[in-house]
Amino acid sequence: MPLSFENIAALALEMQHGLASHDRFNRMIGIIHRLFLCDATALLRYELQSFRPLAIAGLAPDVMGRRFRIDAHPRFEAIARAGDVVRFPAESDLPDPYDGLIPESPALHVHACIGLPLFYGQTLMGALTLDAIAADQFSGYSDDELRFVASLAATALNNALLLEQLEKSATPYIPSPRSHDSNIAEEMIGESSVMQILRKEIAVVAPSDLNVLITGNTGTGKELVAQSLHQQSQRASKPMIYLNCAALPESVAESELFGHVKGAFTGAVKDRAGKFELADGGTLFLDEIGELPLTLQAKLLRVLQYGDLQRVGEDRQLKVDVRIIAATNVDLKQSVINGSFRSDLYHRLSVFPLHVPTLQERGADIVLLAGFFCERCRAKFGIKHLSVSKAARDLLLAYDWPGNARELEHAIYRAAMMAQAEAVNDDVSLQPQHFSLSGSEAPAHIMAVNHDTPMQSLKDAQLQFQRDYILRAYNASDRKWALCARILEIDPGNLHRLAKKLGIK
Template identity: 45%
Template sequence: MTPDSRYRQLLAAVRGLVRCDAAALLRLLPGEGAPVLQPVAVDGLAEEALGRRFPVAAHPRLARLMDSRQGLRFPSDAGLPDPYDGLLEHQQELEAVHDCMGAPVRVDGRIWGLVTLDAMDPRAFDGVDDGRLQGIVRLLEAGIAAEETIAELARRAEQEQALARAASRGGSRELLGRSAAMVRLREEIDTVAGSDLTVLVLGETGVGKELVAERLHARSPRRDRPLVQINCAALPETLADSELFGHKRGAFTGAVADRSGKFELADGGTLLLDEVGELPLPVQAKLLRVLQSGDVQRPGSDRVQKVDVRVIAATNRDLREEVARGRFRADLYHRLSVYPLHVPPLRERGRDVLALAGGFLEENQHRLGARNLRLSPAASEALLAYDWPGNVRELEHLISRAALRALSSAGRGGRWIAIEPAHLGLTADVGTARPAAMSSAPPISPAARHDADPRRAQAPEQDPEQDPERGQERGHEVGTSGSPPGLGLREATDRFQRQWIEAAIARHGGAMAAAAREAGMDRSNFLRLARRLGVPGLSGRP
């Protein structure tokens, strides 16, 4: 049963105890500057009454009932306007209500709202004494208290489930690495973790922003409360309100029951807004209001709930650039970036790649039932030389494939199994290659992959003769680009990349995102590369 149906059952019980033409249960809500009473259930009143809000100050009868301690009955000649005049069900004319009584309803010592009873007969309530009215009030208070207990238990159950999911998801992974960049990052995390400051976690795709959020939560005073995560990139604008703030039954088509949003589930804990840069602008405005006031209002409900949530946002976008282009609200950016943390890409972490690879090998050998998977010296050198455009996530997937290949080729009888460069799927020119293993992206020249980020421009070139097949491929590419014979390798590579990018942009009608997908590159890296190479027509392109 829903809360609405339980409220209706309570009112039906009241009408079974008192003969009347209409009964209403109204909840007290904070209005804009003054409290209002919102009907949550009516019996005998027109259905439109459920959509009305009655400001207490504007309705003398309701105001007097609110001020009364035990409730009261109004004389038929009281002369005070009745809020229900003309609202009785099946009423043929706008006839005034003649008998009216009611009382405040309290839950946990606070005024929850009002119950009102109305009748057309001015003597209908002659037999209803104070004792019976108080019995009705006690019945309602017990039912409402039970309903709120049920709702609180459901909310706690959802929080416990979120906590259990977080516990099963976290705990097994840590921010490994001894590089100076990772040492600084862990120090920054531990500095801000104990506060309630909002943290903005910045970094490329696959660097481990989620692990940063988990460490922040685990070292905070909120560690025993849920860490709730939501992927903003997967939120359609039509459902974002419901996911973040919940909804009331009937708020929209398909809303068949009340639902708690992520802010309510994270109450007392931490909410991770992953890929926050993908939020539509209308949702950004609503998110800003919650961050400013801590008040959450479910769509379809007039009730405002105060939540205590520590927010961590994560993104791989440059939000300052998004603000400049009008795609992200400046006020929300400043609200989220109270304490920014930058997670370094894997290519800037030096030998951390070997420690991470060792951890992934340990996981895989347990998963595959193998023992003693080891990196050969040549494989270690290959991992250190590679640029890792997909960062730690790419390394994890590559090691999983390499472990399976090594186990398949070596069998299970040996004392230990060596991971060789061939198992990794990296070519000999590891400084510029991407894994030869399964990829859904279209083929791209090795040179273009080398320059997917400007910071890779200084990577040392390998001698093509070390790998005849690789050298032949590169020689063919440069030759087809029309490079003069005396041109150096770097100049020839740049020329080919520029021609390839210009052709790709033209093929896709100037759509940079589509051209980047064909190149198998992140859009921002693709754009930076194109600008570095001097591809024409990009100065004003978003």
């Protein structure tokens, strides 16, 4: 039925009313969802050649963590390029990105679907998508009515984003050029209170030139924090150079940091710039700084104090302008007490400390991250539709994740591989049995024990499990050992030897 004047007026008022609150996007999408009687509705922001959900209704919660690249989703590409209302035919051949993501409605092969691109001037800001299981749900609404709703939503979205920018920090923010290559800089996914606090702290310190020490357990995403600091700094147009101090042999550590001249030592066949020179004008990220040898800590301290350095084998001083961001998963205060880390260097590095929370502290962020990794995994493995069942989400929320976000990413990849091997069509759904989470305190209703399995020694059971697991991985990787090794995260040579030992080869 056509939109009444009362509905349009109420829609306009409600969209503007909630702009100053945290739930402004949820309010907007909730009104539209109810007004059009949708089964699934989403408000998405367009950035970096992708659509990022800002608010959803009727969709699985992990959708909020997904990033829909338009080159991987034809419907979103059509919306981005249309410039006007897009009505997809009920039996469109274009795959729907929400297939399997609407609870209780796993298949969207025939349904009503509308895409409304949201513009500010000539700039595409985002999109509004309306989906309904009934194929004729939106046939009573004219394009003019839909354009009017899109115009209201675009204005509200633009105002909300401006207010959001002002709310982030009173510190002047200098925007940096962002690449369209998602491999260069990754996003910090999460809406938990601890992540919101971390983002605010990053926004405060990023525009300054203060040294920052990032602490946190292994796998929490300290490198993402360092990238965010660099991107929001005045040095964003300059490089951020990475150095892992834990993987730095002491014999070449000084050369890696400060460079060397030809003939400085055996093997120095030409002059070579060190990481400090490469980072001149930009940022040097020293990961695992607690592993840096004591002999080098004194030389690093001098560079931090005076901004000059010497290449190995050279007397001439070089001046550099470098901001230091360091990261560690050890307690540097305790290292200072133990004498393995210099006190003066610690205080130089920790001018502004940032702590990255564990995944267990982030609560529902686990589901968002699962969605984010699922979308990435779907593209990598060529899976048409990849969803996470509610039982699997419960399992993920119940697990304590000692390896943090990195462990979750690997768990999603392995589960997707297993689920893909079992799937009978292009719709792959992750279930609890696809995950191997040691020590998981899973809810009782999602734990299963196969009582038909004959009892045997623990050693034999382990060997049988390894054999079955590798075979499933091998079949899921198109019977290619190299791909199988990458999925299992094992050296190909070791995998071949293990396969022979288990009688697979």
